[in-house]
Amino acid sequence: MTLEEYRGALDRTLPPPDLKGRIRRALETPPARPRRRALRAALAALAAAACLLTAALAASPELRTAVLTFFRLEQAEQVPLPGESPPDGPELTHALVAGQVEAQYIRLPGAGTGYSYGNGVLFQVEREEDGAPKAVRWWVAEGDALVPLEGRATGFSAAWAGLEYTDTVYWCVYKGEVSCYCAGSAGMAVDYNCTVSPLPGRTDAAILTLSQGSQMGYQEYPMLLDLETGAVTDLLAGTGWEGAAPLREVQWRPDLSAAILSSDNAGWFYCDRAGKTTASLDALTGLEVFSAWFAPDGALLLLTRPDPEGSCYDVWTWDPAGGPPVRTFQGLPRWPAGEDAPCGFQFFFGGSRGLCLTEDGRALVLDLASGETAAMTGPLPDLSAASFLPSPAGDKLLYAVYGGGADGLGISALGVADLETGVFTLLDRKSSPALHESSLGWFDRDRVAVRGRAADDMGRSWLYLYRF
Amino acid sequence: MEEEAVRRFEAAWDAHGAAVYRLAMVYLGRAADAEDVTQEVFCRLLDRAPDFTGGEHEKRWLLRVTANLCRDQLKGAWRQKTAALEADLPARDPEDRGVWEAVLALPETYRAPIHLHYYEGFSVSEVAALLRLTPSAVKMRLKRGREMLKLELGEEAHI
Numbered sequence: 001m002t003l004e005e006y007r008g009a010l011d012r013t014l015p016p017p018d019l020k021g022r023i024r025r026a027l028e029t030p031p032a033r034p035r036r037r038a039l040r041a042a043l044a045a046l047a048a049a050a051c052l053l054t055a056a057l058a059a060s061p062e063l064r065t066a067v068l069t070f071f072r073l074e075q076a077e078q079v080p081l082p083g084e085s086p087p088d089g090p091e092l093t094h095a096l097v098a099g100q101v102e103a104q105y106i107r108l109p110g111a112g113t114g115y116s117y118g119n120g121v122l123f124q125v126e127r128e129e130d131g132a133p134k135a136v137r138w139w140v141a142e143g144d145a146l147v148p149l150e151g152r153a154t155g156f157s158a159a160w161a162g163l164e165y166t167d168t169v170y171w172c173v174y175k176g177e178v179s180c181y182c183a184g185s186a187g188m189a190v191d192y193n194c195t196v197s198p199l200p201g202r203t204d205a206a207i208l209t210l211s212q213g214s215q216m217g218y219q220e221y222p223m224l225l226d227l228e229t230g231a232v233t234d235l236l237a238g239t240g241w242e243g244a245a246p247l248r249e250v251q252w253r254p255d256l257s258a259a260i261l262s263s264d265n266a267g268w269f270y271c272d273r274a275g276k277t278t279a280s281l282d283a284l285t286g287l288e289v290f291s292a293w294f295a296p297d298g299a300l301l302l303l304t305r306p307d308p309e310g311s312c313y314d315v316w317t318w319d320p321a322g323g324p325p326v327r328t329f330q331g332l333p334r335w336p337a338g339e340d341a342p343c344g345f346q347f348f349f350g351g352s353r354g355l356c357l358t359e360d361g362r363a364l365v366l367d368l369a370s371g372e373t374a375a376m377t378g379p380l381p382d383l384s385a386a387s388f389l390p391s392p393a394g395d396k397l398l399y400a401v402y403g404g405g406a407d408g409l410g411i412s413a414l415g416v417a418d419l420e421t422g423v424f425t426l427l428d429r430k431s432s433p434a435l436h437e438s439s440l441g442w443f444d445r446d447r448v449a450v451r452g453r454a455a456d457d458m459g460r461s462w463l464y465l466y467r468f
Numbered sequence: 469m470e471e472e473a474v475r476r477f478e479a480a481w482d483a484h485g486a487a488v489y490r491l492a493m494v495y496l497g498r499a500a501d502a503e504d505v506t507q508e509v510f511c512r513l514l515d516r517a518p519d520f521t522g523g524e525h526e527k528r529w530l531l532r533v534t535a536n537l538c539r540d541q542l543k544g545a546w547r548q549k550t551a552a553l554e555a556d557l558p559a560r561d562p563e564d565r566g567v568w569e570a571v572l573a574l575p576e577t578y579r580a581p582i583h584l585h586y587y588e589g590f591s592v593s594e595v596a597a598l599l600r601l602t603p604s605a606v607k608m609r610l611k612r613g614r615e616m617l618k619l620e621l622g623e624e625a626h627i
Binding site: 001005008009010012013015016019020022024026027113114125129217408436 | 470471473477481485486490493494499503506507511514518521540564566567568570583587617618619
């Protein structure tokens with residue numbers, strides 16, 4: 001065979017003409033797409049949107065109701081557009097919107113490529129020609145200034161399940177918290193990977209998660225990474241974690257004294273590192289646990305489905321050292337995904353609160369640990385059309401309405417419900433169709449971040465930060 | 469799907485869709501499997517692709533994901549049980565069928581290096597980076613694969 005024959009045969013091997021359309025249709029149908037563990041929690045949270053709750057709340061033995069007061073700011077924000085000429089480096093403009101909301105508008109160079117944020121720090125990944133990270137630059141947005149931070153880089157190597165993971169974590173410290181970036185040892189590969197996650201309140205170490213496989217074959221394993229030396233410590237050694245293997249997800253109590261292990265094969269497990277034991281949560285609690293996570297106080301919040309059809313949830317709190325689980329909410333009916341009139345119960349992983357929109361239009365914040373509720377009062381906005389996102393600490397709830405006529409997210413209203421102070425503040429936004437907003441999230445514990453760019457020019461981009 | 473995602477998919481498909489599909493065919497030899505892998509590759513492009521430094525970076529990423537997914541398929545028990553039952557070669561032209569029969573007769577480990585080097589034009593070091601092999605392993609596989617295919621390189625230099 002000649003090279004020309006080989007190339008000719010391959011040239012004539014083309015995808016079928018309809019394949020592009022089939023893929024595009026598949027991309028537009030999210031449930032049909034394969035997905036990995038990283039999306040599971042978020043999807044589960046959405047899928048758990050519930051209910052016809054009035055009766056369920058009435059059934060709660062101790063219904064104490066607090067008040068969450070709603071304020072809609074009179075002045076709308078005029079969202080600035082990306083300027084004509086991109087800056088050489090990130091530039092910050094400070095503003096006070098409606099006399100109350102602090103806004104920091106950060107213009108990003110180029111298309112904002114390589115820029116991201118984490119734990120309240122803006123960073124830029126500089127890359128080699130082949131895409132490998134070369135260096136990371138860090139800034140904090142303080143008032144009207146972007147202040148550079150000193151960054152560090154630590155190489156590490158870890159072995160798990162026959163693979164060697166060698167990589168570099170880039171990190172910095174700001175206000176006693178670590179921000180970090182790791183490209184993943186797989187680089188462009190998808191069959192194994194590693195990620196580094198900060199530990200709240202610790203600047204000496206981070207969680208290194210090693211993973212292999214994808215979809216049903218996905219499994220992961222946690223290590224503790226010393227940020228100074230790159231040394232790794234096996235966090236589950238000697239705990240009997242093998243009974244829960246393969247691990248799909250590991251959640252940690254902040255002091256790392258215990259973990260919740262998720263295994264698709266065998267359900268949920270509680271791993272006591274100090275006691276060197278791992279046991280099924282079903283066996284420990286006598287419940288059939290559907291989902292589990294840590295509340296901020298270190299206790300476990302458990303979700304069960306009391307009826308065979310899984311149409312509603314019970315919520316329990318359980319202290320491993322303090323006896324049997326205690327039910328805090330009963331029969332929160334699950335509202336099937338895909339309904340047009342959203343009302344019902346949403347619970348939030350990583351926090352201890354849930355949100356409930358009742359059929360009669362009331363909005364209730366449920367404290368899943370204590371069983372208390374807080375009702376929002378005032379001329380509420382249309383909550384059924386909004387999206388909600390809890391803050392990292394679970395003490396604030398971000399409210400956003402999309403589709404303001406602009407391309408992209410088109411966020412027409414942005415608000416934060418502070419669940420500690422009981423104040424819900426809403427800001428209307430006037431943005432131009434010339435602005436394309438691509439993402440919304442929490443920048444840190446109390447600032448909200450929106451990324452945007454010029455609709456007709458990807459080279460002009462912004463990061464908008466809001467503190468309510 | 470957001471408009472930006474649509475644009476990204478359209479641009480990536482037009483630039484690299486055929487290359488992804490061809491590599492999947494070289495690995496798997498069956499159109500249905502290659503189509504499945506191609507679809508999965510583009511799903512991942514929108515889900516979790518890194519920031520690309522350019523079109524070549526994007527192409528290398530796509531081909532690397534393709535190679536990994538194909539290897540996953542080849543390792544799968546279902547595939548191993550059913551591979552022998554099908555014989556739908558991806559070519560109707562008799563000469564092309566001959567090429568494909570020869571390619572698919574190669575051990576899997578030789579197919580991708582041969583294809584990426586002699587068809588896609590990647591250098592030995594680029595093929596090594598794509599397939600996570602050492603350059604010497606790539607050279608060895610190119611040499612043996614070439615011998616098995618009885619591939620005549622004409623005026624092009626041997627590795």
